[in-house]
Amino acid sequence: MNMYKLFMASFVWAMTSVCALAQHNYFGLVFDAQTKEPLPGVTLGFPSGKGLITDATGRFSLVGNPTRITVSAVGYRRQEVVLIPSRPVRIALEPAVEDLQTVVVTGNREAALRTETPIAISKLSARLINETKPTSIYEVINKTPGVLMVNLNNEQHMMAIRQPMTTNAYFLYLEDGVPVRPMGVFNHNALLEMNQFTVSSIEVVKGPVSSMYGPEAVGGAVNFITQRPTAVPTARAGIQIDQWGYQRVQVGAGARQGKFGLYVGGLLSRQRDSWLASSNYDKSSYFARLEYAFSPNTRLTGTVSYNDYNSQTSGSVDSTAFFARQYVSTTDFTYRKTVSFRSRLTLEHTWKNGSESFVTGFARKNSVGQNPAYSIRWTTGSPTATGQINSNDFSSYGVIAQHTQKLSFLNSKLIVGTTLDLSPNTYYAYQTELTTELRADKKSVVKYTQVRERPDNQLANYSAHIHNVAAYGQYDLEPLPKLRVSAGLRYDRMAFDYTNALDRSSGGKAYGQVTPKLGATYDLGGGKGLYANVSKGFSPPALTSIFLKRTTPTATSELFYYNLNPARFNNVEIGGWASLLGNKLYIDGALYQMTGTNELLNIRQPDNSTDYQSAGRTLHRGVELGVTYRPSKQVFFRFGGTHAVHRFVEFTLSQRVSDAVQNVNGNDMPSAPRTLWNTEVSYYPVWLKNFRTSVEWQHVAGWYQNQINTVRYGGYDVANVRAGYEWKGIELFTNVMNVTNALFATNATRGNNATDRTTYTPAAPRTVVVGVQYTFSGK
Numbered sequence: 150m151n152m153y154k155l156f157m158a159s160f161v162w163a164m165t166s167v168c169a170l171a172q173h174n175y176f177g178l179v180f181d182a183q184t185k186e187p188l189p190g191v192t193l194g195f196p197s198g199k200g201l202i203t204d205a206t207g208r209f210s211l212v213g214n215p216t217r218i219t220v221s222a223v224g225y226r227r228q229e230v231v232l233i234p235s236r237p238v239r240i241a242l243e244p245a246v247e248d249l250q251t252v253v254v255t256g257n258r259e260a261a262l263r264t265e266t267p268i269a270i271s272k273l274s275a276r277l278i279n280e281t282k283p284t285s286i287y288e289v290i291n292k293t294p295g296v297l298m299v300n301l302n303n304e305q306h307m308m309a310i311r312q313p314m315t316t317n318a319y320f321l322y323l324e325d326g327v328p329v330r331p332m333g334v335f336n337h338n339a340l341l342e343m344n345q346f347t348v349s350s351i352e353v354v355k356g357p358v359s360s361m362y363g364p365e366a367v368g369g370a371v372n373f374i375t376q377r378p379t380a381v382p383t384a385r386a387g388i389q390i391d392q393w394g395y396q397r398v399q400v401g402a403g404a405r406q407g408k409f410g411l412y413v414g415g416l417l418s419r420q421r422d423s424w425l426a427s428s429n430y431d432k433s434s435y436f437a438r439l440e441y442a443f444s445p446n447t448r449l450t451g452t453v454s455y456n457d458y459n460s461q462t463s464g465s466v467d468s469t470a471f472f473a474r475q476y477v478s479t480t481d482f483t484y485r486k487t488v489s490f491r492s493r494l495t496l497e498h499t500w501k502n503g504s505e506s507f508v509t510g511f512a513r514k515n516s517v518g519q520n521p522a523y524s525i526r527w528t529t530g531s532p533t534a535t536g537q538i539n540s541n542d543f544s545s546y547g548v549i550a551q552h553t554q555k556l557s558f559l560n561s562k563l564i565v566g567t568t569l570d571l572s573p574n575t576y577y578a579y580q581t582e583l584t585t586e587l588r589a590d591k592k593s594v595v596k597y598t599q600v601r602e603r604p605d606n607q608l609a610n611y612s613a614h615i616h617n618v619a620a621y622g623q624y625d626l627e628p629l630p631k632l633r634v635s636a637g638l639r640y641d642r643m644a645f646d647y648t649n650a651l652d653r654s655s656g657g658k659a660y661g662q663v664t665p666k667l668g669a670t671y672d673l674g675g676g677k678g679l680y681a682n683v684s685k686g687f688s689p690p691a692l693t694s695i696f697l698k699r700t701t702p703t704a705t706s707e708l709f710y711y712n713l714n715p716a717r718f719n720n721v722e723i724g725g726w727a728s729l730l731g732n733k734l735y736i737d738g739a740l741y742q743m744t745g746t747n748e749l750l751n752i753r754q755p756d757n758s759t760d761y762q763s764a765g766r767t768l769h770r771g772v773e774l775g776v777t778y779r780p781s782k783q784v785f786f787r788f789g790g791t792h793a794v795h796r797f798v799e800f801t802l803s804q805r806v807s808d809a810v811q812n813v814n815g816n817d818m819p820s821a822p823r824t825l826w827n828t829e830v831s832y833y834p835v836w837l838k839n840f841r842t843s844v845e846w847q848h849v850a851g852w853y854q855n856q857i858n859t860v861r862y863g864g865y866d867v868a869n870v871r872a873g874y875e876w877k878g879i880e881l882f883t884n885v886m887n888v889t890n891a892l893f894a895t896n897a898t899r900g901n902n903a904t905d906r907t908t909y910t911p912a913a914p915r916t917v918v919v920g921v922q923y924t925f926s927g928k
Contacts, residue, residue, distance in 0.1 A: 177209040179220060180380035182241035184275045184349050185403070185926060187380040190260075191242070194219040204445040205499070206405070207380055211238070223262065224251045239381065244276055255352035255372040257361055257564055257623060258326050258551055259505055267635055267668030267680040268358065269295070269724055269739040269773060271789075273351040280831075280841060280873070282882055284389060284397065284418075284918060286345050288869075290371065291847060293353045294737070294789030295773035297825050300895050301910055303420060303430045303460045304341050305485070307896065310355055310369035311741065311769055313795045313821035313852075314896065317749055318688050319716075321358075321366035324373050325452065327493050327511050331545050331572040332364050332643050333615045334515075335691040340371075342456045342489040342515075344434035346399040347414040349376045355773065356741060357686030357720045360637035360666035363568065363619055367686040367718050375452060378410025378440050379403035379926075385414075387922030393913070394421040404927075410440040420460075424914055427481040430460030446499040451492070458487040464522030465896070465908040467593045474892065476911055478522070482599045483536075485519040502555050504562075509549040513572075517541045520599075525583065529904045530591045536581040536599065537608055541693065545572030547617075561626035564637075570617040574645075576693060578608040593906050610650035611696045617643050623666075631672040635682075638665045643689050649696060660689040660715050676728025682721075689715040690749055714747040724773075737775040744768055744798070752802065752856060752901065765800030767818065769793065783833050790826030790848075802856055802901065811901075816858045820898065824850035842872040854899045854907060865893030867912070880922045890915040 179191045187207025194200040195215050203209045211232070220228045225242040232238060251263045251272050263270060271293045283289050287298035287306060299307040299314050308320045316337040322329045324343070330336045351373055358366045384402035389395070401414030415435040420428060434456045441449045462485050463478035470477060490513065497507035518540040527534035551566035580603045586596040621639035628634060644659035668682030690713040724739035745767040752762065771793025778786040795818040802811040817823075831843040851864035868889055873882035896910035 177203075177211060177238040177240075178380050179203050179207045179209070179222075179240045179242060181225075181275070182243045183279065184376060185241075185379035185381055185383045186349065186377040187405075188222055188225075188242060191220060191222040191225075194221070205448060206410075206442055206445065208445075244274055253352050254326070254374070255323075255354055255358075255370065258507075258566070259553055259564075264672070264678055264726060265633055265670055267633075267670045267682045269355040269722065269741070271296075271353045271355075271737075271775065273353070275349050278345075278348065278351070280843070280871070282389065282871070282873070282884055282918070282920060282922075283345060284391075284395060284884075286340055286343060289345075289351065290353065291827050292787070292789060292829070294775040295355050295739075295771070295791035295793075295825070296353055296369070296789075297822075297849065298340075300912065302425060302463065302913075303428055304432070304458075305338055305460070305462070306340060307337075308368070309820075309822075309825075310353070311743060311771065311793070312368040313818045315820065317716075317751075318365050318691055319367040321362055321370040322373075323362070323370060324454065324491065325375055325493065325495075326372060327491075327509065327549065328362075328365075328570075329491070329513075330515065331513070331543065331547075331570050331574075331615060332617050332641075333613075333645060333689065333692050334543050334572065334574055335541065335693050336365065338485070338487075341432075341458050341485075341487055342434075342454075342491075343373055344414070344416060344436045344454060344456065346416045346434075347376050347401055347412070347436040348373050350374045355739070356682075356722060356743065357664070357666075357684045357718055360639045360664050360684060361621060361623065363617075363639065363641050364643065364662070364686070364715075365688050367688050367716070375436065375438055376401065376403065376412050376414065378405050378412045378438065380405060382925075382927035384925045385922060387920055389918055389920035391916050391918045393423045393916060395419075395423070395918070396421075408442045412436075412438045424476055425463050425911065426477045427461045427483075428463040428478075430458070432456070432458045432460075448497050450495045450497070454489070454491040456487070456489045458485070460485050462519070462522050464525075465910045467588075468907055468909065469588065469593070471894065471909040471911055472892070474914070479594050480522050480525070480597050482597075483520045483522040485521065486517070488516045490514045504553055504555045506552040507550070510547075511549070512544075512546045514544040515542065520581070525597060527583075527585060527594060527597075530587070532585055532587070534583040534585055534594075534597060536583055536597075537578050538581060538602060539576065539578035539609070541574070541576045543572050543574040543615075545570060545615075547571060559626040559628060561624065564621075564623040564625075566621050568617070568619045570615070572615040572617070573612070574615055574692060575612045576696070577610040579604045580606040580608060592904065607651060609693070609696050611647055611692070613645040613647040613692055615643070615645045615692075617641070631674070632669060633671075634667075634669045636665075636667050638663065640664075641687075645692065647692075647696075651696075658695075662687045662715065662717070676732065677726065679723070679725040681723040684720045686718040686720065687715045688749075694749065713749065716745060716748045718743055718745045730778075733779050735777045739773045740771075741773075742768070742770045750800070766798040767800070768796045768798050783835055785831040785833070786829070787831075788826065788828040790824070790828075792824050793821075794823060795821035797856070800856075811857065813856045813858070816856060817853050819853050819855050820896070822850040822852045822864055824848065837874075839875040840873070843870070845869040845871070852897075854897055855901045855905075857901045859901075860899055860907065862894065862897035862907070865891065865895075865912070867891055867893065878924045878926075880924070882920055882922070884918040886916040886918065887913060888915060 179188045189205045191203040285304045287300045290298045297309040322339045329339045354370045382404040386400045389397045397418035399416035403412035419431045438452045462483045493511040495509040520538045524537045547570035549568045554563045582600045583597045619641040623637035625635045642661040646657045648655045664685045666684040670680040672678045720743040722741035726737045773791045776788040797813045826848045829845040847867050849864045854860045870885045894909040899905045899907045
């Protein structure tokens with residue numbers, strides 16, 4: 150009941166904040182019908198042929214006494230509005246979900262047309278997010294062509310964007326363009342810290358975008374655009390539950406008064422006594438955004454996010470338990486606790502000629518403590534095992550500044566920017582001792598029992614002051630009609646001063662890299678076009694990989710990972726888009742090839758430990774395709790998929806002298822399914838207004854479980870059904886996930902040793918989520 154009391158307190162807080170903002174009485178306003186956010190840059194045309202454009206807050210003033218206007222904006226349905234003299238105009242534009250001509254900000258940190266951005270980028274709209282009603286953010290992100298966010302349960306995840314399914318730092322996660330975690334601090338599971346209820350849209354870039362956003366944006370970048378204060382007073386509140394003990398309550402509200410705008414929102418979720426034993430969790434997330442307009446051209450935006458996550462981490466199960474649907478993990482004592490705080494303050498100005506400048510100051514504070522199941526080391530047949538407890542904490546502050554100068558020469562513009570990120574980081578880990586309960590064949594474990602903690606046996610203990618600095622520039626121009634060229638260059642330097650308590654050493658280390666990009670788009674006319682780009686990316690190793698100790702069979706002393714090198718990538722891609730059948734059919738595709746050197750690869754050892762190696766060369770090659778088709782207002786079809794190869798070009802399996810040295814040149818990388826797709830058909834019947842239903846199919850092809858390609862997992866297919874009905878602001882909905890009750894694992898791995906056994910991360914059986922959401926909108 151405490152959860153619901155806290156929810157009611159949050160709801161009262163949000164409603165009080167909104168009611169404090171009475172709406173300002175102005176003559177004209179245009180806003181998004183889905184999010185209620187004001188829409189800048191909307192064109193209003195009059196019968197006389199004259200027109201005007203809404204300002205940054207979606208406002209406009211009418212001159213004279215027109216009786217009718219035409220309202221149009223990129224990504225929205227054109228609308229004719231009849232005006233009533235002396236009455237304020239409130240215009241809600243409906244998004245055109247199938248329109249490829251979408252405005253995105255993730256390509257270069259400012260608003261631009263998707264079709265003028267020479268990279269593979271997808272936007273997940275507010276409508277798609279709202280209709281999905283996700284309990285975890287992977288349910289939305291996996292609708293992106295070429296993207297697989299691997300569900301590890303309780304919002305834990307791995308990612309696969311132009312990479313195998315991996316926990317490596319090859320993906321950059323951002324909130325309103327600010328990285329969720331600093332470079333050098335392990336960013337795996339960073340999306341635990343997101344508040345999905347206060348996200349307005351999500352933009353996903355595939356391939357290296359290091360020239361603009363910096364290191365770690367190798368496989369891609371995921372930018373969460375938060376909800377802006379609404380143009381009209383708006384409040385939402387909802388509840389979701391399922392039959393496996395999941396519960397969530399959420400609230401959000403926003404409004405504007407004069408130059409001020411406010412949006413606040415939060416959620417509380419928990420899991421109890423699930424289908425998977427030892428998987429209880431609690432999460433609370435809160436968010437606030439305040440906007441102030443000094444003038445239509447100068448704006449100040451501040452955001453604050455707080456997240457508290459506490460979960461049991463059930464880990465994986467062996468083959469006996471998996472195929473018997475006995476979802477009992479081998480541990481009941483492992484956990485992950487994360488507390489995060491993020492804030493930013495952005496001052497932006499639009500100059501008279503359309504040039505733009507902004508400065509963002511930000512601060513972050515994170516604490517991640519865990520007793521992870523993945524760290525357990527056990528040798529086949531042994532009655533004992535070891536684990537670890539660790540804590541990774543940082544506090545950081547920094548600034549991002551950028552100026553875009555529009556030039557009359559060849560319709561060009563110059564973008565220059567800089568970033569500074571200072572992040573003190575501490576990390577420690579110590580060993581735990583476990584006993585094992587073995588199956589009869591002694592080749593696998595039924596259960597681990599934690600015997601005692603050994604803080605005297607430290608595995609890592611360091612403090613580091615991380616200094617990340619960068620400068621970047623990009624120049625866009627049109628040398629020929631319909632041809633737009635973009636060239637970018639960025640220099641990054643990640644440096645840190647450290648004190649390592651394990652070997653009583655101290656010092657400093659730095660990684661620097663220049664990452665160029667060259668791209669072009671060509672408008673073929675008729676809603677068709679092509680693009681191409683070449684780019685570079687790199688990702689330095691995380692500090693946890695550098696300082697964790699390992700023992701070699703040939704030495705009595707402990708060695709540390711001081712010799713890891715940054716991973717570097719070269720990417721080439723071409724793509725295009727086409728609008729067909731009277732703008733009812735849209736196609737977006739890309740072909741890419743990315744080569745990597747010094748990738749940080751992890752190889753599971755016989756004792757279930759991981760040997761990290763920064764060596765070798767890899768190849769990543771694929772094709773991505775996105776299709777949307779809307780033959781009528783009642784039917785909408787969406788398809789997104791990829792076929793890709795992720796392969797070792799040159800890689801020696803182990804450098805440890807006790808191991809048989811094997812090269813795996815030409816082998817597929819493990820956990821690299823060649824084919825992924827997600828497709829969905831939605832139905833909106835005219836005979837039952839405000840009703841929706843959809844059927845979704847996720848396909849993940851099989852993959853090799855180890856580097857030597859001896860064992861495969863067959864992949865999986867899963868179907869989901871969603872339905873909802875809204876009446877007077879009250880929406881009742883249900884999501885039936887895994888409707889066929891298929892048995893599958895979202896992750897299945899094993900080592901290269903002949904005695905190793907496959908471990909499975911089981912996916913949930915059929916799950917029925919039901920919920921209700923109430924939405925109030927003022928006038």
